[in-house]
Amino acid sequence: MTHPAQQTIHDILDRQLTPSQKKAVFHREGPLLVIAGPGSGKTRVITCRIAALIDSGVHPHNICAITFTNKAAEEMRQRAIALGASGGAHISTFHSLCVRILRRYAQQAGINPNFSIYDSADQTRCIKDAVKNCELDATSFPPGRMLNAISTLKNKLITPDAFSRQADDYFSKTLAKVYARYQDILKEHNALDFDDLLMDAAFLLERSADIRNELSNRFKFLLIDEYQDTNHAQYRIARALASAHDNICATGDPDQSIYRWRGADIRNILAFERDWPAAVVVKLEENFRSTPNILEVADRLIAHNQKRKEKTLVPTRPPGQDAAVREFDDEADEAKGVARQIQQLVRKGIGFTDIAVFYRINAQSRALEEAFIRSKTPYQIVRGVEFYNRKEIRDILAYLKILVNPSDEISLLRIINNPPRGLGKTTIDKVRDYASRRGLTLYDALKNARQIDTIPDAAKIRLTAFLNMIENFKKDAVLDISAGENSKLKIENRKLSVAQLAERIFKESGLEKSLKEQGAEGKDALENIDELINAASLYDRQTEAPSLIDYLQQISLFSDVDVYDPACRRVALMTLHCAKGLEFDHVFIVGAEEGLLPHEQSADEDDEIEEERRLFFVGITRAKTTLHISHARYRTIRGQLLRTIPSQFLFELGLESSETDYVIPAQAGIQLSNISEDDERLVQNIKSKIENRKFRRGDIVLHKKFGLGTVKDFTDIGEDSSVVVAFNTGQVKSLLLKYANLKKL
DNA sequence: CATAGCCGCCTTTTT
């Protein structure tokens, strides 16, 4: 029997795959480890493998592929279908898979299936409460540090109980208490954080042999991409899912492991053969992406990592241009330089889509953005979560979350008096107090508002009105997927789609009115809400069984790269972390300076430096044709102009330093432009910029917010210099120089 | 109870 899929897959096999790629694609039963260097066609191997499995008679339903991002999952789905594989294979991230498992087996996992997923802002609120409840000082136990520590524990599947048993010093003991309280708070809110999704799923699978067997037998073939960046919880989940058959195929590259800080454990991939002794190992070392010039640079850099299995990148493309390292005065200059280079590429007929700029930290995007606007270079900043972090978006989403999960106190407190409806702190505190005395959730306490004696009648009426409004929204919502196929039916029964519901809430909650009253100020917000409603209606149309809870959980797992649109003709700007898995013809990496790349927070430990090096390696190996690396001599960090030191990685790439300047070894093949730059001129330039930061009485200055003004006083005490300005608006302000961004005219 | 204005915090990377 020949069906089209078979034809296609054999075509690809014969014409396009290398022998080692074939070996991975057609490996049938048992564990398989694919160690794939950058640009080795790994993604294609995985999609071909999915197609080949289906082709050989495996039902798509029995295949589970796990990718690193939702974007990668979506792409893989489409590629597999393009190869002739019918849809139906489960392809998603670990987190999405865990959400599905936890919803399906909620009862056995001991959770309510309508759980909210808390992001870092929600987590911060909870941890602050937890620290407060433990009667601790927030300054000695800062929320960020606590959350980090808890996240690390969860990634290692250490429960509060287990941790409190092993805690021996004061900090650990305190942390154990906070961790336990934090978990209780989440439980009370019926919420899980990102790490809980993994931890709860892992424990569920390990505790219940039935569920483990059921899932392992459903997913007879398990494929895990980017295995080098899995954490311990994910490893345990993978092990459980493969337990019935050992048909686990892991792919990855230890040299591209860049998420150690998030709990990723490189030992997972290094120990794969120990965990699955029968594993067949396939190495893909040929690189089909980059020119030998680029690969040489990448190779030379990564060779400096000590803890590494030697691996070579075998180029297959003909030689091209050498990588260029450029030096600039400061970040504005650097951004301008990048924009100029891009214009040159474009003049040669290269499309904006084929160009990307990578940086270490998000804050670096600002200078680039300014330069791109000025040079009219179209760009897209790949930062997806930003949209969902906007105040107005979070507001609407909080209303939606309350509908599915009334226990979600964080969301409830966000909206109860937003827009203002006369429910201030005093009233809310009284309800909270009542709730905690009766052991009720805040939402249930609202239902009893009339019985709370301390609350004045007027406030009782407002509380009830709020509650009625929410209950009213709830009536029209398709909350649940448990209805499954019925949900389309429900929509016919005059239930509202997610988009319609969001729109109704926006109008009837008063949010729209309050934004409109703000006039121009609220204009952006109104547009954002429009965009949210559009995105929701896209969800409604593209999802088989749309439901509010599914929608909310999906967008909670939305990531930065998920917004990257290769089809829009713009230069892509993103962090090096986001760049993983992507490729571009022309790549710019900016800010190759000590403290930035490698980042100062990672400068202490060798392991951390090695990870920074891998991060740079990932960036370099995204480039197909040309690679441009740059650094600036001065950079403004937290409002201060600092002299920088070129990144040690530049020297490892083949740059050597003499006392005053850089010398390029002949064999290194790296061009250093701007080298003839007149140092005198540079110093003048920088000096005048610094000089610009000194003021005298009577100087006319321009401030972004307050406009023109006259300097009344200036105290020059270095970085904390302050300046007193009488603005033409009549206001007299004392401003800290390092933050004020005053322009001398 | 609402609002404006001030203080102090944080800034690495993200599912």
Place this chain on the structure above:
DNA sequence: GGCGGCTATG
């Protein structure tokens, strides 16, 4: 130099 949170004031 932005933002949330707190406080003083209306």
